[in-house]
Amino acid sequence: xxxxxxxxxxxxxxxxxxxxxxxxxxxxxxxxxxxxxxxxxxxxxxxxxxxxxxxxxxxxxxxxxxxxxxxxxxxxxxxxxxxxxxxxxxxxxxxxxxxxxxxxxxxxxxxxxxxxxxxxxxxxxxxxxxxxxxxxxxxxxxxxxxxxxxxxxxxxxxxxxxxxxxxxxxxxxxxxxxxxxxxxxxxxxxxxxxxxxxxxxxxxxxxxxxxxxxxxxxxxxxxxx
Numbered sequence: 001x002x003x004x005x006x007x008x009x010x011x012x013x014x015x016x017x018x019x020x021x022x023x024x025x026x027x028x029x030x031x032x033x034x035x036x037x038x039x040x041x042x043x044x045x046x047x048x049x050x051x052x053x054x055x056x057x058x059x060x061x062x063x064x065x066x067x068x069x070x071x072x073x074x075x076x077x078x079x080x081x082x083x084x085x086x087x088x089x090x091x092x093x094x095x096x097x098x099x100x101x102x103x104x105x106x107x108x109x110x111x112x113x114x115x116x117x118x119x120x121x122x123x124x125x126x127x128x129x130x131x132x133x134x135x136x137x138x139x140x141x142x143x144x145x146x147x148x149x150x151x152x153x154x155x156x157x158x159x160x161x162x163x164x165x166x167x168x169x170x171x172x173x174x175x176x177x178x179x180x181x182x183x184x185x186x187x188x189x190x191x192x193x194x195x196x197x198x199x200x201x202x203x204x205x206x207x208x209x210x211x212x213x214x215x216x217x218x219x220x221x222x223x224x225x
Contacts, residue, residue, distance in 0.1 A: 001225065002035045003027075004060050006052075007068035008044040009203060010149065016199035021206040023213035031222055037062065045072045045118050046127045053134050063225050065135050066216070068146035071202075073119035074169040076112040076161040114161040125172045132176060136183050141225040143183055146212060147173055149190025155201035185224075187215040 005011070005024050013019040020026075028036040037060055039052065049069055119127070135143055148166045156162050170188075177184040189211045195201065197208035204212065 001033075001064070001222070002037060002060065002062045003064045003066060003221065004057065004062035005036060005038045005040070005066045005068075006044075006049060006057075007040045007066075007146075008072055009040070009042040010071065011038075011040045011068050012042065014199060014203060016205040017203075017209050018206075021209050023209055023216055026213045027216060027221065030217065034222060043072055044069055046070070046124060046131070047119065050127055050131050050134075053131060057135075058138055061138070062140055064142045064144065064221065065140050066144045066146065068212075070124075070148040070169055070173070071166070073124055074117055074148065074165045076114055076159055076165055077116045077118070112159050112161065114165065117165065121168060121172070124169055125176075128172060129176050129179075132180055132184065136180070140183070142185060143180075144216065144219065144221075145173055145177065145184060145186045146216070147186055147188040147191070149202070150193050152193055152195045152198055152201045154195060185219060187212075187219070189215040 011022060011024055013022055024036065024038050024040070028034075039056075041048075046069065049067075132143060147170050150156075150163050150166055151159070173186065177186050190197070190204075190208065193208075197204060197211060199205045
């Protein structure tokens with residue numbers, strides 16, 4: 001059996017959460033007879049995930065896929081730095097050594113806005129459904145979705161739309177999960193969370209990663225297909 005794990009920085013090790021404490025490492029260690037393939041990338045958005053499917057994922061031919069992504073799509077921002085204009089400007093300012101000053105000005109003038117996100121709600125819905133259907137068409141038997149996690153108070157207090165955006169985008173995942181109930185299993189280990197699960201109010205420390213692992217392990221992956 002082969003399990004493909006796809007995610008953003010929430011699945012990656014960092015200070016406060018060594019690699020040996022990540023849910024990926026712990027699952028692979030518990031099930032040595034299952035082949036685990038990982039693709040985790042900081043800043044991974046759904047558009048890139050779909051593109052990666054077109055380029056690489058079909059070649060893995062996994063039986064099970066675990067997806068932990070979405071926060072980079074829905075997090076409220078000061079500006080959409082993925083747009084070409086801002087990308088070019090930030091690149092220029094970076095070369096000139098002025099990027100940090102630029103962000104200080106932006107944060108002084110603007111606030112994070114609910115709809116200033118990398119992936120709009122309707123686009124997220126279309127892309128997510130498209131990705132799921134691609135996996136199913138490629139022979140994936142089960143897709144485990146780790147739903148987008150809530151932020152702790154230290155983050156949510158400074159970004160008032162953060163958790164409401166998380167709920168909005170998770171509702172899309174819930175709807176697709178109902179439509180594809182024979183293939184999708186969802187878990188929500190980081191819902192209504194506390195500071196002791198994170199290193200910075202959002203990225204998991206060892207305790208937070210253990211919580212995700214606990215919910216994944218409870219599915220008994222070796223018996224799903």
